Amino acid sequence: MCEESSGSVRSPAMPEVVVAVDPPPTAPEVVTTRCDKCGVRSPLSSLFTLVKASSGLSSICPACKRRARNRFHLVLALFAVGMTLAFFTATVATSSPDERTYSWDGMWFPLFLLFQYVSIVPHELAHALGARLMGIEVFQISLGYGRVIATWRVRGVVIEIRAIPGIGVVRGATLRMNGWQWRMIAFIAAGPLANAALCVAALWAAGELPHHWDGGHGSEVDLLWLPLALANGVLFVTSLIPRSVETPAGTAQSDGSQLRSLLFKPIASPELRRVAYFQSRGTILYAAGDADAATEIATQGLQEFPGDVSLQWLLANAHQDAGEYAAGREIMLRLLEAQPAAGAPRAAMLNALAWADLMLDTPERLEEADRASAEAYALTPWEASVQSTRGLALVELGNAAAGMPLLRRALRDAERWEHRAVVTCSLAIAESRLGRTKVARGLWAKARRLDRKCELLPRVERELRPVTLATS
Numbered sequence: 001m002c003e004e005s006s007g008s009v010r011s012p013a014m015p016e017v018v019v020a021v022d023p024p025p026t027a028p029e030v031v032t033t034r035c036d037k038c039g040v041r042s043p044l045s046s047l048f049t050l051v052k053a054s055s056g057l058s059s060i061c062p063a064c065k066r067r068a069r070n071r072f073h074l075v076l077a078l079f080a081v082g083m084t085l086a087f088f089t090a091t092v093a094t095s096s097p098d099e100r101t102y103s104w105d106g107m108w109f110p111l112f113l114l115f116q117y118v119s120i121v122p123h124e125l126a127h128a129l130g131a132r133l134m135g136i137e138v139f140q141i142s143l144g145y146g147r148v149i150a151t152w153r154v155r156g157v158v159i160e161i162r163a164i165p166g167i168g169v170v171r172g173a174t175l176r177m178n179g180w181q182w183r184m185i186a187f188i189a190a191g192p193l194a195n196a197a198l199c200v201a202a203l204w205a206a207g208e209l210p211h212h213w214d215g216g217h218g219s220e221v222d223l224l225w226l227p228l229a230l231a232n233g234v235l236f237v238t239s240l241i242p243r244s245v246e247t248p249a250g251t252a253q254s255d256g257s258q259l260r261s262l263l264f265k266p267i268a269s270p271e272l273r274r275v276a277y278f279q280s281r282g283t284i285l286y287a288a289g290d291a292d293a294a295t296e297i298a299t300q301g302l303q304e305f306p307g308d309v310s311l312q313w314l315l316a317n318a319h320q321d322a323g324e325y326a327a328g329r330e331i332m333l334r335l336l337e338a339q340p341a342a343g344a345p346r347a348a349m350l351n352a353l354a355w356a357d358l359m360l361d362t363p364e365r366l367e368e369a370d371r372a373s374a375e376a377y378a379l380t381p382w383e384a385s386v387q388s389t390r391g392l393a394l395v396e397l398g399n400a401a402a403g404m405p406l407l408r409r410a411l412r413d414a415e416r417w418e419h420r421a422v423v424t425c426s427l428a429i430a431e432s433r434l435g436r437t438k439v440a441r442g443l444w445a446k447a448r449r450l451d452r453k454c455e456l457l458p459r460v461e462r463e464l465r466p467v468t469l470a471t472s
């Protein structure tokens, strides 16, 4: 349920970079894999997951896999809350009103489930504290899966709460290399150790406190302490099992897996650790909406590692976020030249290029936006950002009816409200082009509520203005 990244978080939505291979001399027929859940097709079959189904093996696209995982964690959380409420109600209902003591014995299991969620918080805070004590910069504390419902920045740390509980992630790294290995070990070990300490403390309390508190019904107090001890014991053990963990930002390694690497595997070179620091710090600042700080970190990293693709990609994205689309586009074009192989990285680059073209908003860029967004969509049609760009490109090309279904799908999957605002604005433009001004105006108001600084709001207003003048 928890995971730390000591560094290498890849830049915004940038998947694993594959080694460029020359395209074969004769273009073979493109073989595509189809997602058996949503029906999208892509030639990148390695990105699909094979799962057992009643009719044999079925292929699932990354978006359907993510949705299934989110649904699983939502059901689990609702089950824990539902069980607690059901047991609570049943206990109260079956006890006669003049009885002062109820039998709460059945509550221990639902409470154990609830405490598992609650105990993720001290686990992550202990990681953050451990990092601070070891002189490691904490970049981000993220709790949960699915849509982001709240974010803050507290003393430079981005805190992010998502809708579905079940995971916690602390991201941090450092440029100071002396004693790096042992400081990282302390940072990673602090989380599981906090759960072990809480487990022991709760066991002690269960044995000691009832004598002072119970007034004759000790089991009521045990009921709180024993499930708390068990929940923390389970978290301690599960976090130390070496495994890969699916996080909202991609696959990461469990505490146990990272400790094993730090203790028994060769340590990455100082250069790799330094470049990972810049990538991680910059990516999190970018995701938190601080384009200026992300640009600064990317620039600083590129002075040391000018050839690093992830940092160039980050810089291009940060430029675009700051509204410097021409600068972003130049970097994207260079990156694409070095990445001719059809794959997820190329799709992400094409998508960003098309977005820059659309935002530059000149007729001569529209053709490039069309070509790039079409190719990106052919490669990774399940990505919300790709659907959103392709959707707006189609709208701008005069085919709002074709763009609309893509935009609706993007709106369903976009997890950050800034992205939801962008897609809502795109939908407003599409509705306006189709003559449904009232609907468009409603969407404009909705996008404004989601993100007042949304870069597409002025465009929607421009779109709606002539109509407003005509009707007033």
Ligand SMILES: [Zn+2]
Residues within 6 Å of the ligand: 002, 003, 004, 123, 127, 191, 192, 239, 255
């Ligand atoms: Zn942890």
Ligand SMILES: [Zn+2]
Residues within 6 Å of the ligand: 035, 036, 037, 038, 039, 040, 060, 061, 062, 063, 064, 065, 382
């Ligand atoms: Zn699918």
